[in-house]
Amino acid sequence: MGRQLGVRKGAWTQEEDLLLRKCIEKYGEGKWNLVPQRAGLNRCRKSCRLRWLNYLTSNIKRGEFAVDEIDLIIRIHKLVGNRWSLIAGRIPGRTANDIKNYWNSHLSKKVTSHDKRETAKASYAKVLKPQPRRLSKSLITSGNLEASRRKEEGGEPLLAPDNDAIWWKGLFEKEGENGPLGSADAMRELLVIPAIDNGDAEGIRDENSTFAGDSQEWDDLILDPSLWVQLEGNCLVDT
DNA sequence: AACGGTTGCAACCGCGGAGGG
DNA sequence: CCCCTCCGCGGTTGCAACCGT
Numbered sequence: 596m597g598r599q600l601g602v603r604k605g606a607w608t609q610e611e612d613l614l615l616r617k618c619i620e621k622y623g624e625g626k627w628n629l630v631p632q633r634a635g636l637n638r639c640r641k642s643c644r645l646r647w648l649n650y651l652t653s654n655i656k657r658g659e660f661a662v663d664e665i666d667l668i669i670r671i672h673k674l675v676g677n678r679w680s681l682i683a684g685r686i687p688g689r690t691a692n693d694i695k696n697y698w699n700s701h702l703s704k705k706v707t708s709h710d711k712r713e714t715a716k717a718s719y720a721k722v723l724k725p726q727p728r729r730l731s732k733s734l735i736t737s738g739n740l741e742a743s744r745r746k747e748e749g750g751e752p753l754l755a756p757d758n759d760a761i762w763w764k765g766l767f768e769k770e771g772e773n774g775p776l777g778s779a780d781a782m783r784e785l786l787v788i789p790a791i792d793n794g795d796a797e798g799i800r801d802e803n804s805t806f807a808g809d810s811q812e813w814d815d816l817i818l819d820p821s822l823w824v825q826l827e828g829n830c831l832v833d834t
Numbered sequence: 835a836a837c838g839g840t841t842g843c844a845a846c847c848g849c850g851g852a853g854g855g
Numbered sequence: 856c857c858c859c860t861c862c863g864c865g866g867t868t869g870c871a872a873c874c875g876t
Contacts, residue, residue, distance in 0.1 A: 604845080604846070605844095605846090605869085606844075606845080606870090607844090607845090625862095627861080627862070627863095628861065641845095641846075641847085641862090641863090644862080644863080645844085645845065646844090648863095649844075649845085650844080677865065677866090678864090678865090679864075679865065680864060680865085691864075691865085695865075695866085696842070696843055696844085697842090699866095700841070700843085701842090
């Protein structure tokens, strides 16, 4: 089939948004090739899908990126490069397009060519040929103890885990399935991280974190203290 | 106020991968 | 296998808004 002729392009009108929204409400997401006809829209399927995913779907976060969101973007980008959808999958409420635009307009200029080379080298070293590192068990234990102590005393909770831990887990597992780089277990084995007991999940959660509470999936990441303590330890300590 | 340059975002395009026949 | 269709991704473009002169 040839190129569709006569389909509308450019900015979407409110009427078009309404038609698209009603169509998705009625039929659900997917079958994008059927959407223009179902919705009564003179648009191609790609335009409909893009409009829905980047603008109309309900959980999109608007406005400035938070400092910790930016930090997370930079960290994940260091590891996976321009895999915008993968990065977006780890930042609730932000679309791949948002993140790509933000990177291109705000962040890419801040990364020097030297940084880019170092980043690329580091990425390959980590992903393709990780160096086995051992953790300090005392660090792991002390992390869990500290979390419990703060909860008991009603003091400041132990702050959100180093973002490395969150995205490492996010990168490896999602909804119980293996992530793009394999399973978290495989990762643990790769990095020679010993199994430890979970600490008290409530005690370590930072309620003010941008990452807390947006979705069950994200909660699951946040509330897995063993993993982030392990990984944080891994980042900090060689024994 | 008018103009030209810059910025940031929304949207388009082309390509590669997945899956079905 | 091969072909075809559809989906989703990343790169790129278009344009409105903003800013400085």
